Amino acid sequence: MIRKTKEAVAGYIFSLPIILTVIIFTIYPIFAAFYYSFTDYNPLNARNLETKFNPQEALEFHLGVFQSDVSSVDEIKDYFDLLSFIKYDVGVNLDENKEKIVLENFDTQKLLKDFVDGKLNKEMKLSQFMAEYLKTGAKYFRRYIPNFLGLDNFKKMFNDQYFKISLFNTFFYTIIVVPVQTFLALVLAVAANSKIRGVKFFKVTFFIPSITSSAAISMIFWMIYSKPGVLNRLLGYFGFQPIAWLENPNTALPAVMLMNIWTTAGYFMITFLAGLQDIPNSIYEAARIDGATPNKIFWKIILPLLRPQILFVATMGTIGCMQVFDQIYFLIKNMRNITISFYIYKNAFEYGNMGYASALSLVLFVIILLLTFIQRKLVKETY
Incomplete structure (x- = not known):
């Protein structure tokens, strides 16, 4: 008994730095945000x-x-x-x-x-x-104590046009990006899993964007989407007039969505590729003997057996899209195309309304939690 206790104490001592890191940088901020969401906390007044x-x-x-x-x-x-x-x-x-x-x-x-x-x-x-x-x-x-507002921050959202705009943009972004990037990642994984010449180069090419700095990718696409950029030059050969893709509210968000699909599809391709390599070759061989076409193999065998990976990719993709910030921060220059995460940042660090920003983040947390729960209920892991 004493030996087990000593081993447990030693284990906790060795893991203490990680435990403290999680408490300080994860658990405490969650509870602090929950408290601040009911106050008028302003970081500019704290000191x-x-x-x-x-x-x-x-x-x-x-x-x-x-x-x-x-x-x-x-x-x-x-x-x-x-x-x-x-x-x-x-x-x-x-x-x-x-x-x-x-x-x-x-x-x-x-x-x-x-x-x-x-x-x-x-x-x-x-x-x-x-x-x-x-x-x-x-x-x-003696010290700064924010005023307790109760539910005022949450009531304020009903009259906040930018909250409604940012929430709509976030849902629109998620509804389009998640299915497209999931399907594209699956198609890329099937192609990468085939025994063709140059498949390793193919895998690396599509995976590199997912490990490249988001700031670097954003700057590259800014040069592509700018009025004198590569995209407008290519379209100019076909007689199209140059468009300021990122300045136009009608094209800015779709342009960022295309960039996000391109950068994340390769990352999720690895997840599907791991799932594909776990499927025994005997299943494919049995299907071919029974006369199954490649199309039927994909829809009747590959998709059902990849349900756990599909659920994981859809869930992680939804969470990532609902929290999208960096691409919006770097590329979007108008308030009509902002997302909820960017609006939280604006309130917290530009307007100084940390209390209201905390309330917005709490609403976003609840939305993501509900969406994740719904996804797990609708998409079963087993066939």
Whole structure:
């Protein structure tokens, strides 16, 4: 018993780095996103109260006079606007509740007296400054705590046109790309599994795009799709006028979809190829003896026996398409063709609405979970 316990402890010690990595970078972010989805969390405000400033310089700028030119509080009190000073000169973000606390509890007289006496010419954190001059309520300014909004972020989605546009684009993208890339990967796998000359080169050629950097692939296709690019030059030989494929909202998303199909089909080809090589040759031989044509072998033998791989590829393809971001980020320049993952990024890192972005990510998580569950119910692994 002691030996088994020692082995278990040793195993956990060796696996501790992986366990901590999963907890810190996977499990914690999931719970944090769930919490933030019910708040107005803004990452731009999270470090706001830790910012340092010089109170004397801020007051000099606010009042328009130097400290050395002031001899009494009476000279400056009429020019002092408390809320304006706290919000714009000090830089503290105030909501309605915090504004009320400041108006009722801030010791303006003490602040102005310290300014006249020359006691403010020092660096202070915003949290320290508020703690020093608030009679009560300083706890609200010690650290950033987002406001709890309940279901407001989720209600906001019903009136958010870009949420509806991005969700529609994501479903459209998934519905087209997943079946096409799955079927193309299956066809490529069947071709790669045949005994023909140059089949190894064939496998490598179609697999390379799946292991190439997404940024590099995107830049290549940007050059192909640009107005003076390769595609328009080829079409020009047939009399077509050049088209800005990525700038036109009607062609931008389909262009990215074609790129995604090309880059992922080779990856899923390997999955199908592994499944094909597990099918015994005796089954093919028996089918040929019975007079089965190649077409019937494909539909009646290969497809049924590859159901586990088809389910895996369809599931992974759906998850990948629902989360598509990098190609949209690099190539799409208009808001009519954005996907939900890109819209989550925009809200979180450009607009600063991390709470709303977390709510969007939670909705996306639920959608992917439901789609995966439906796929597993509709497509059985066994024939």
